Amino acid sequence: MRLLPFPRSRAAAAGVAAVLVIGCLPPVHAQIFSPAVTSTSEVTGARSGDGASAAVGVSAPRFVSLKADRVNVRRGPGHDHGIDWVFRRAGLPVEIIASSDAWRRVRDSEGASGWVLASLLSGRRTALVLPWEIKPGVTPPQVALKADARESAGVIAQVEAGVIANVRWCDGRWCQVGIASLAGYVEQARLWGVYKGEIVR
Numbered sequence: 396m397r398l399l400p401f402p403r404s405r406a407a408a409a410g411v412a413a414v415l416v417i418g419c420l421p422p423v424h425a426q427i428f429s430p431a432v433t434s435t436s437e438v439t440g441a442r443s444g445d446g447a448s449a450a451v452g453v454s455a456p457r458f459v460s461l462k463a464d465r466v467n468v469r470r471g472p473g474h475d476h477g478i479d480w481v482f483r484r485a486g487l488p489v490e491i492i493a494s495s496d497a498w499r500r501v502r503d504s505e506g507a508s509g510w511v512l513a514s515l516l517s518g519r520r521t522a523l524v525l526p527w528e529i530k531p532g533v534t535p536p537q538v539a540l541k542a543d544a545r546e547s548a549g550v551i552a553q554v555e556a557g558v559i560a561n562v563r564w565c566d567g568r569w570c571q572v573g574i575a576s577l578a579g580y581v582e583q584a585r586l587w588g589v590y591k592g593e594i595v596r
Contacts, residue, residue: 455494458588459501461487462517468509472498479509486559488521488588504587520595522572522588524581525556540579544569551579562588565595 466482472495482489482503492508493500499516502508504526528536535556541548544566552574554560560572560581569580570589583589 455491455499458488458490458520458522458590459499459516460519460521460588461485461489461515463515466511466515468501468511469498470509472496472500472510476510480507482511484559486519486521486561488523488559489516491516520562520588522560522562522570522586524554524558524560525585526587528556538581538585540572540574540577540581541569542579544571544580548580552577554581560586560588562586562595565589565593567592567594570595 461482462485464483464485467478468480468482469476469478487503489501489503489511491499492502494513495510497513498510499513500508500510501516504523524538525536537553537555539550540552540554542551543549554574558574560570560574563571563573563578565571565583568583570583570586572579572581572586583593584591589595
């Protein structure tokens with residue numbers, strides 16, 4: 396089975412050896428808005444029915460994820476600061492690098508940073524598979540989703556760079572992750588959203 400990036404759709408081939416196509420990460424900086432634009436989610440604080448905790452503390456640096464499908468990224472910690480771009484993918488991992496009252500300065504996998512409301516962030520841990528390997532016009536590499544946290548373990552699926560995984564735990568070398576309806580293990584060094592050697596429980 397292969398897990399492949401494909402714009403927000405799923406498909407399965409007939410038979411036991413199904414091919415699962417899952418949503419791919421669109422460009423992080425999907426759209427630039429003028430300073431006058433304010434999203435509904437930035438005011439209300441979250442997408443309804445999201446279930447993930449809104450408790451995001453001030454400690455930095457640390458990884459969190461986006462709670463809403465639309466999150467304005469501002470030039471400074473306040474609504475009076477202009478919007479540089481908008482995140483458009485709930486569950487995307489970001490790194491908190493600074494705090495100011497109800498605002499957090501976050502950095503994405505491309506190294507861009509800006510300020511977002513803390514209420515739009517979740518403590519739920521997610522990670523991107525090999526985002527640094529995504530290059531225009533080049534076929535993305537794949538990573539094996541293993542049945543166990545061992546090099547010799549069987550392969551459940553092949554996961555293409557750019558897929559978002561839900562992080563369940565990490566031991567510093569391997570992470571147990573959930574992707575679509577599958578669960579397995581990925582080498583920690585192949586994920587962006589967990590630190591090198593970090594233990595996640």
